[in-house]
Amino acid sequence: MPSITRSFSQQLHEDEFWIAWTPRQQHTPMNTIVQAKHEQKGADHRNSITSNRIGFDTITYGKMHGERQATGCEKRQLHPAMSARQTPPMKLSLKRRRFLRSGGVLMALPMLEAIPETACASPKNAPVKGDSPKVKRFVCLSNNYGVYQKAFFPKTEQAGRNYELPETLASLSPHRNDFTVFSNLDHGFTGGHQGVPVLLSGVRPVLAHNYSEGNISLDQKLAEHHGAATRFPSLTLGCRERNLLSFTRTGVQVPSIDLRAAYRKMFYEDSAEAKITQKKQFERHSSILDVVREQAKAMDGKVSQTDRRKLAEYFDSVRTLEQKITQQEPWLQRPKPKPEVEEPNPGNGTEEQLKAMIEIIALALQTDSTRAITMTSGFVNGDFGLSGGYHGFSHHGERDEAVAALKKIEGFQISMMSxxxxxxxxxxxxxNGGTLFDHTAILFGCGMASGTHSTTNLPLVLAGGGFKHGEHKIYPDADHERVPAANLLLSILQNSGLNLEQFGASNGSLRGLEFASS
Structure with a gap:
């Protein structure tokens, strides 16, 4: 079972977890004090992608045995209704590291000049707050294999409103004036499957240290923006496939949950005992941060100017964590909504599973449980009467059987967007008044363009969100003129009320995409 590092914002609402406070360093997984291991039923949760930035997302409860290893983490049950098996933490070497201590709690410092290990610079991590008169929401629907492009994109000579709707997009016909198809937008690099987690930032994890906010994804940027306005800053969902889209500003990949877990998370009321336990955890986290802050002040005069800068960057993430605690704690005493819809119990087919997931997404927005959602859908052998695997079909080689399978799978995914x-x-x-659709941006997109491992000309369709729609927009395809797909992401954020001039790999907002009047 692969180990992963859980983001604190996700852990606040998970069923069971080991609390681990982990510095983010490139290619140094053994720098983790206690590395969380987690398994969610029905999901093979992911390699944690690390980056060159100093920061942390989680807290470690541990007991020191000498100077070299930390063990004995405390296990907490938060949601008795949701079960997940946990594996005890590993023993890891801690030599050549410095720690701030508070009782049995450790916090690993970044590698400083005073410690002979390579340090990595970090950006300022203050969330950017915008001011919008309307509450905006965002949903991203995706898959991990791209699309069969010949059935997805309109003809290259059909720019503007009078384009012929391609076969894969046919189910969107009733909403023709409410969405836009984009051609020739991408993130400007090669790498096949490595493009999948880059969709919502345009930043490859290994290059995240070159960007002021790392490789934070659009949904997590919105989660920061909305703060405590909703019970869940974001939802990361997977249906028959791993969701690889969501990253925090410190490079932690947010794990996804399945259909039933999403429903129970939003609508199952926690027991009184669970709420008390969670409140105590919030209080303990806050006290840890208080001690850490005081010890950091004591160290400030004893390190070089370069080290002070690194410490300042590192403790920006302390403040971010404090904000998360402050934002989430009040929700403990607020009752969860009571939906009229019972817990979904669809059949085993992807058609039923994905339709139920779309209904859960709509319910989450209706109850204002969250305003930022990503969802990745997959396929299993036997769905749609097909024999084979999604990955195999994606390497179609223009074979009739594989192409027909892709058209069915991708056509159904688009029908679920509709x-x-x-x-x-x-x-x-x-x-806001009006309908939920009026104020929700729905993006269908893939970080890999097609199963041939191409990352050029990403499949991107944007609906709603307060934009003027109804067109096929074609952008220059010459290398020196290419428009970054991240410009589209920036425009979505700007229309969501964030006062930004740049996001991820963008070089400006997307020209030709106009905001509708409020």
């Missing part, structure tokens, strides 16, 4: 539009158009927006 279904989500239907659901949101039918639901009144109690905050």
């Amino acid at each position: 279904y989500l539009i239907d659901l949101l158009k039918a639901q009144q927006d109690l905050i």
Whole structure:
């Protein structure tokens, strides 16, 4: 079972977890004091992708045995209704590291000049707050294999409104004036499957240290922006596939949850005992941070100017963690919404599973449980009457059988985007007026363009969100003129109320994509 590092914002609402406070260093997984191991039923949760930035996302409860290893983490049960098996933490060597201590709690410092190990610079981590008169929401629907492009993109000579809707997009026909298709947008690099986790930032994890906010994904940027406005800053969902899209500003990949876990997370009320336990954890986290801050002040005058800068950057992430605690604690005493819809119990087919997941997404937005959602969908052998695997089909080589399979799979994924539009158009927006669709940006996109491992000309369709739609927009395809797909991400953030001039690998907002009047 692969080990992963859990982000604190996710852990606040997970069923079971080992609390681990982990510095983010490139290619140094053994720098982890206590590396969390976690297994979620039905999901093979992911390699944690590290980056060149100083920061942390989680806290470690541990007991020191000498100077070299930390063991004995405390296990907490937060949601009795949701089960997950946990594996005890590993024993890891801690030599050549410095720690701030508070009782049985450790916090690893970044590698400083005073310690003979390579240090990595970190950006300022202060969340950017915008001011918008409307509450905006964001949903990203994706897959991990791209699309069969000949059935997805309109003809290259058909720019503007009078384009012929391609076969894969046919189910969007009833909403023709409510979405935009983009051609020739991408993130400007090669790498096949490595492009998948780059979709919502344009930043490869290994290059994240070159960017002021690392490789934070669009949904997590919005989660920071909305703060305590919703119970869950974001939801990261997977249906028959791993969701690889969501990253915090310190480079932690946010793990996804499945259909039933999402429903129970949003609507199952926690027991009184679980709430008390969680409140105590919040209080202990806060006291740890207080001690860490005082010890950091004591160290400040004893290190070089370069080290002071690194410490300042590192403790920016302390403040970010404090904000998360402050934002989430009040929700303990607020009752969860009571939906009229019972817990979903779909059949085993992807068609039923994905449709139920789309309904959960609509329900999450309707109840204002969150305003930032990503969802990755997959396929299993036997779905749609097909025999074979998604990955195998994606390497189609223009074989008729494989191409037909891809058209079925991808056509259904787009039909679920259309279904989500239907659901949101039918639901009144109690905050803004109008419908939920009026104030929700729905992006279908893939970080890998096609199963041939191409990352050029990403499949991107944007619906709703307060933009002017109805067109096929074609951008220059010459290398020196190419427009970054991250410009589209920046435009979505700007229209969501964030006062930004740059996001990820963008070089400006996306020209030609206009905001509709409020």
